[in-house]
Amino acid sequence: MEKIDLLIKNVAILTLDSKNTSLKNGFIAVKKEKIIAVGVSGDEKNYSAKKLIEGREMLALPGLINAHTHAAMVYFRGIADDLPLKEWLEKHIWPAEAKYVNPHFIREAIKLAAIEMLKSGTTSFCDMYFAEDEAAEVLEQIGIRSFLGEGLLDFPTPISSTPEEGLRRAEELIKKWQGSSLIHPIVAPHAPYTCSADLLKSAKELSDKYNVPLHIHLAEEKWEVEKIEEEKGMSPVAYLQDLDFLGKRTSAAHVNWVSEDDVKILAQTKTGVVHNPESNLKLATGFCPVPDLLSAGVKVALGTDGATSNNNLDMFEEMSLCARLHKGLKKDPTTLKAKEVLRLATMGGAEILNAQDEIGSIEVGKKADIILLDLKQPHLVPLYDLASQVVYAAKSSDVKTVIVNGKIIVENGRILTVDEDEVIAKAQAFAQKFKS
Numbered sequence: 001m002e003k004i005d006l007l008i009k010n011v012a013i014l015t016l017d018s019k020n021t022s023l024k025n026g027f028i029a030v031k032k033e034k035i036i037a038v039g040v041s042g043d044e045k046n047y048s049a050k051k052l053i054e055g056r057e058m059l060a061l062p063g064l065i066n067a068h069t070h071a072a073m074v075y076f077r078g079i080a081d082d083l084p085l086k087e088w089l090e091k092h093i094w095p096a097e098a099k100y101v102n103p104h105f106i107r108e109a110i111k112l113a114a115i116e117m118l119k120s121g122t123t124s125f126c127d128m129y130f131a132e133d134e135a136a137e138v139l140e141q142i143g144i145r146s147f148l149g150e151g152l153l154d155f156p157t158p159i160s161s162t163p164e165e166g167l168r169r170a171e172e173l174i175k176k177w178q179g180s181s182l183i184h185p186i187v188a189p190h191a192p193y194t195c196s197a198d199l200l201k202s203a204k205e206l207s208d209k210y211n212v213p214l215h216i217h218l219a220e221e222k223w224e225v226e227k228i229e230e231e232k233g234m235s236p237v238a239y240l241q242d243l244d245f246l247g248k249r250t251s252a253a254h255v256n257w258v259s260e261d262d263v264k265i266l267a268q269t270k271t272g273v274v275h276n277p278e279s280n281l282k283l284a285t286g287f288c289p290v291p292d293l294l295s296a297g298v299k300v301a302l303g304t305d306g307a308t309s310n311n312n313l314d315m316f317e318e319m320s321l322c323a324r325l326h327k328g329l330k331k332d333p334t335t336l337k338a339k340e341v342l343r344l345a346t347m348g349g350a351e352i353l354n355a356q357d358e359i360g361s362i363e364v365g366k367k368a369d370i371i372l373l374d375l376k377q378p379h380l381v382p383l384y385d386l387a388s389q390v391v392y393a394a395k396s397s398d399v400k401t402v403i404v405n406g407k408i409i410v411e412n413g414r415i416l417t418v419d420e421d422e423v424i425a426k427a428q429a430f431a432q433k434f435k436s
Contacts, residue, residue: 066313
């Protein structure tokens with residue numbers, strides 16, 4: 001018998017592999033950080049595990065991938081609701097960040113975000129914010145896979161006084177963390193309307209130099225598109241193409257206001273798109289044409305955006321809304337089937353982060369990023385189709401076990417790597433300070 005570290009047996013499995021393989025009663029064998037076997041129940045007798053998980057009445061899924069967020073903004077959750085994006089950002093969020101965001105803030109707030117994501121089944125997330133090196137140290141200890149990019153803007157941020165300092169911090173982050181098993185540095189200029197052409201070019205050069213992902217907000221609001229068209233004489237998508245910014249390592253969040261020509265550019269350049277349905281609806285910024293993007297061959301993933309515009313980091317809610325929203329917009333109930341939406345939240349995120357060989361599905365050789373859902377819930381029975389049940393009926397509270405990089409991080413709904421009560425108490429103390 002082969003000795004392994006973890007065995008999950010008697011479990012239903014949605015692998016999300018290229019064939020959408022599902023098993024009604026299977027097993028998953030894990031050695032160190034990788035999956036070494038996936039099969040039908042009975043064949044697990046060949047393995048002797050240090051840790052055994054009985055998966056009866058459970059469903060195993062690849063860990064969900066939140067492909068766009070600003071995680072530490074959880075400390076500002078609810079401070080400026082029911083406002084348009086420009087007013088929300090310029091009159092409330094940026095002033096709050098200028099006053100409160102510092103390395104200590106990041107270290108404490110990121111803990112709350114990590115707990116929220118892990119307990120709701122997210123094992124990987126892509127983040128654009130500040131003091132990401134501080135965040136990285138905390139996130140590595142907690143054990144969540146993190147794609148982190150220092151936010152780059154033309155004006156001073158709470159951490160960097162100049163764009164040049166921001167770029168220096170971004171490069172230092174890459175040098176320190178590239179090659180880490182859990183922390184994956186990226187380059188993250190904010191948007192075409194907040195970054196000069198020189199800054200965007202420098203960000204792309206940094207991404208090219210170290211072969212790391214490049215992430216940006218793009219065409220989120222109508223006024224943003226009009227501003228770029230007036231200043232540059234072309235759409236934001238065409239403008240980024242003109243700067244040679246787009247490409248297979250580039251992913252763009254939102255992408256709500258795009259033409260047919262823009263979609264063709266995104267497809268031709270192999271640029272990925274991250275759909276943020278809850279944030280888009282709450283800020284009334286527009287609708288990402290996901291079905292059209294997919295039809296054109298554009299890679300699409302799902303993200304929550306920050307908890308100030310969502311107001312949570314729950315990927316189950318994003319899947320549910322995404323599936324329903326586009327049926328309504330297209331007036332076609334066959335648009336974005338459950339399996340397609342589930343793929344957006346798993347392999348879709350892996351692909352736009354160029355991590356599809358390591359995460360996004362339950363397959364031999366991939367990292368063991370796995371979540372287990374409790375199927376014995378009133379809202380999950382009777383059960384006819386696993387993918388449909390996940391997308392249309394499951395809740396994040398159904399997540400009972402979370403495994404990242406082969407390590408159990410959440411067990412029976414309890415996070416094991418950080419003191420949740422202490423983190424919540426500190427968040428509540430910050431709220432009192434903010435209100436006073």
